[in-house]
Amino acid sequence: MNRPLGIMLVDDQPQRAQMVGERLRAAGYNLLALLNSAEGLLFQVEKHRPDIVLIDIESPDRDILESLAVINRQAPTPVAMFSARGNADFITRAVESGVSAYMAEGLTADRVAPAIEIAMAQFRSYQQLRVSLERTQQQLDERKAIERAKGLLMAKKNLSEDDAHRALRNLAMNSNTTMRAMAEQIIHLFQPGN
Structure with a gap:
């Protein structure tokens, strides 16, 4: 119940x-x-x-x-x-x-139930939209980090884009981490001053 x-x-x-x-x-x-x-x-x-x-x-x-x-x-x-x-x-x-x-x-007492139903439905819809937007933003941020790391690998190690992607993927697998986490490590490693 x-x-x-x-x-x-x-x-x-x-x-x-x-x-x-x-x-x-x-x-x-x-x-x-x-x-x-x-x-x-x-x-x-x-x-x-x-x-x-x-x-x-x-x-x-x-x-x-x-x-x-x-x-x-x-x-x-x-x-x-x-x-x-x-x-x-x-x-x-x-x-x-x-x-x-x-x-x-x-x-008024008569308006309460419909208002509750409307508010609850609108809230659920907004929350679903918010979650979807956050997920999309995370995916975009992940893709940007991976692309930036590949670009750094290509420039610093003289690799092709496919080789840079493979190297990033292999580093992530060997370190038992995600490609995004490895990409962020590479970006940090190759930043000026490091």
């Missing part, structure tokens, strides 16, 4: 927060924390480890966006933000800070 989603609710309107919190519990969600401000948000996220953060603050400001950007880097977590502040510039900054779903209307 799946465990219920753990939710952190940040809402500066106590009555609305209470109503939404009750609705969340009734719908089977686990309300981990109910905060009346975004102060110390990173600490609270690290403490409670929610599956999603729901935020409805009357006047979200730059500080909350900075907190969300730090959370997005250090403890990526889906975030759904509800705000009557719907100007395009603020929405763009919110999404860049890590907001997975932005609802340009206030939080």
Whole structure:
């Protein structure tokens, strides 16, 4: 059986927060924390480890966006933000800070479930894209290091490109290391001053 989603609710309107919190519990969600401000948000996220953060603050400001950007880097977590502040510039900054779903209307009990689903789906999609981008960057960095090492071997040892590649591969195998690690050793070895 799946465990219920753990939710952190940040809402500066106590009555609305209470109503939404009750609705969340009734719908089977686990309300981990109910905060009346975004102060110390990173600490609270690290403490409670929610599956999603729901935020409805009357006047979200730059500080909350900075907190969300730090959370997005250090403890990526889906975030759904509800705000009557719907100007395009603020929405763009919110999404860049890590907001997975932005609802340009206030939080109501009826909007919670769809917002959670949207935020979770967007977050998963973004995380997959992030992982794919990191993997691609690693492969590109590996290829650059190998090509640079081959170029150094060609220049310093007067080898053809195929011979330099073979030599690099053999050195890596004989040292029981990856071609990238060996390439980095060769680059370091042949750097000026070494």
